[in-house]
Every structure is written in structure tokens, then in C-alpha cells.
Amino acid sequence: MSEVDHSWHPVRLLDDGRKLASAACIVFLVSLFLPWYGKSFVPTGTTTFVKTNISAFGAFTWVEAALLLVDASVLGLLYLRSTGRRVELPAGDGTMIAIAGGWMVVLLLVRVFDKPTATGGAAATVGLQWGLLLAMAAAGAIVAAGVATRAIERATKAAAPAARQPDPSAG
Numbered sequence: 001m002s003e004v005d006h007s008w009h010p011v012r013l014l015d016d017g018r019k020l021a022s023a024a025c026i027v028f029l030v031s032l033f034l035p036w037y038g039k040s041f042v043p044t045g046t047t048t049f050v051k052t053n054i055s056a057f058g059a060f061t062w063v064e065a066a067l068l069l070v071d072a073s074v075l076g077l078l079y080l081r082s083t084g085r086r087v088e089l090p091a092g093d094g095t096m097i098a099i100a101g102g103w104m105v106v107l108l109l110v111r112v113f114d115k116p117t118a119t120g121g122a123a124a125t126v127g128l129q130w131g132l133l134l135a136m137a138a139a140g141a142i143v144a145a146g147v148a149t150r151a152i153e154r155a156t157k158a159a160a161p162a163a164r165q166p167d168p169s170a171g
Helices: 016-031 062-082 093-113 130-164
Strands: 035-041 050-055 125-128
Touching: 016 062, 016 093, 016 130, 035 130, 062 093, 093 130
Parallel strands: none
Antiparallel strands: 035 050, 035 125
């Protein structure tokens, strides 16, 4: 009985789609610390605007918790695949990664329209910042990585039966 090497070797990730997915997941995690919202307000008793940036953790809700859970799940799946561990999924890796990325896009769109409340004065406003755009791009890259992985899985599955058939000219 052979033992499976459970050490993590990122270079051994099975295909380019999974490499893209892991990179996109890491970029998404980094985007959580970047400014997602910009808040402008006039403090009471003054006449000048004050501008502050709010990261995803500064406006943490159930949406960000769900985004973290989905991102961690994809990273966990990719870690298990890179170590050669077997994981049973209802569909292939590519399909599951694409669905996860699509769900992340939907959740990010919720945050685009459900911005944090503006407090701090009568003229307080909250706008979107570039960190949220980076998070959207990372979620889109996760979808693309899932589609690429699915295509690789289908091509591998289609090539497997052809490799098992005997060559009729070799007889």
C-alpha cells in the first residue's frame, strides 16, 4: 500500500485553472483589507469635509462573512487537491469553483447596492472605492478559473477512454 504525500507543493497543483483559482482567492483575501467604501461628511460644528476609507472589515456584515467562507472553501479544496487527497463533490472541481465564484459575484453586487450607513453629520455620503472593484475582479477570475478547470476536466475525461482502447494495428 502506497502512502500519499500530504505536504503542500503549490507547483504540483493539477492544472492552470486551479492555479488561477488559488491566486484569485488570495487576491480576494488581500482586497478585504483595502478600501471598499469612501465616507465623506461634515462633522458637527465645522464647515470642512472629512473623508475616510472603510475596508470590508470596517463594514463587516453577514455578506462579508459569507464571502470569507466561500473563499476559504475554495482555498481548502485547492489545498486538498494539491496534496493529492480525495474529496467527493456533487460535481467536478471546475463546476464547484465556478459556482463559488458566481456566488461571490452575487454577494459583492449586494454590497454595491447595500452600502454602509453614512453617519457623522447631515451631509454624510458613502461611495464605492477601488478595493471593492479588485474584489469583483478576483471573484470574476474565480469564475473563469472554474470554467477553465471544468474544460480541462472534460478534456481529460474524454481522452481517458481513448487511451484504454487497444490499437487495432498492433495485432
